[in-house]
Amino acid sequence: MSKIVHIIDDDPVVCNSIRLLLEIEGIEAKTYFSAADFLSAIGPHDCGCVVTDVRLPGMSGVDLLALIAARGLNFPVIVITGQADVPLAVHAMKQGAVDFLEKPFGDAVLVASVRKALQRNFTAPGKDAAPHEVRARLATLTSRERDVLEGLVVGKSNKSIANELGISFRTVEIYRANLMKKTQASSLPELVRMAISVQDRLS
Structure with a gap:
């Protein structure tokens, strides 16, 4: 089963830049411009991880987290946020997001977060401090x-x-x-x- 990163952002430039960065690192990625597009494209047995902006047209990143949990989907979620959206990102973590990245973030930070999320998805959750x-x-x-x-x-x-x-x-x-x-x-x-x-x- 391939490890696919699902990138959700309504800005095509952001989607494509993240996808290219991950593909250079040997990580397969797909892009979507809304949470609804993502949900309609994946099936119950798909897996990988999700990188999503906290603010999206229609369904927000936080709402997406709730739906992923409700459907029992196996997708650790990384939330991307602007400085003004940190409260939303914190709320997203309380809803189950595994990480949030505050803009601007470095390429290495994003790649490390994605690798950790994929590892969490395919093995056991990462061991944080007890x-x-x-x-x-x-x-x-x-x-x-x-x-x-x-x-x-x-x-x-x-x-x-x-x-x-x-x-x-x-x-x-x-x-x-x-x-x-x-x-x-x-x-x-x-x-x-x-x-x-x-x-x-x-x-």
């Missing part, structure tokens, strides 16, 4: 660091978090760097994923 390890890391956070983390988890920008907490933008950046170091997260999506996995312990 819940008890995540809780132990979160336990090392200061009260203010936890405040910043809670803002990031719901998709707030550094500027919004700074305004709400009454601190400077630069101070938020320092807290955010501390969060990455203490939790051992390599990216914002990974940090959000870790926090969501034990969200009942954040408060």
Whole structure:
């Protein structure tokens, strides 16, 4: 069974550039301009992974995630988002997306995310840190660091978090760097994923 990446974006330039990048890496890819086009083209036994913009005409990337889950389809989903759409991307992760990539992202970042999603699809889900390890890391956070983390988890920008907490933008950046170091997260999506996995312990 071939490992196919299904790319969904209403911009043909974006679709084709991602497809060409993946094909250069030896990864088969197909493109669609809407979630409806994708859903009408695939069958119940198809597999691979999906790379989709969070904002699409008609059905959104988040709505697509819900339908994939409802139909029992075997497609890990990577969500692409602009900075203004980070809250939507965080919501998508809560709905089951395996990663989100904030524009602009590098080619290597996208390829690495796709390879991880395909591996997750064809074997077992990737081993993230165990819940008890995540809780132990979160336990090392200061009260203010936890405040910043809670803002990031719901998709707030550094500027919004700074305004709400009454601190400077630069101070938020320092807290955010501390969060990455203490939790051992390599990216914002990974940090959000870790926090969501034990969200009942954040408060």
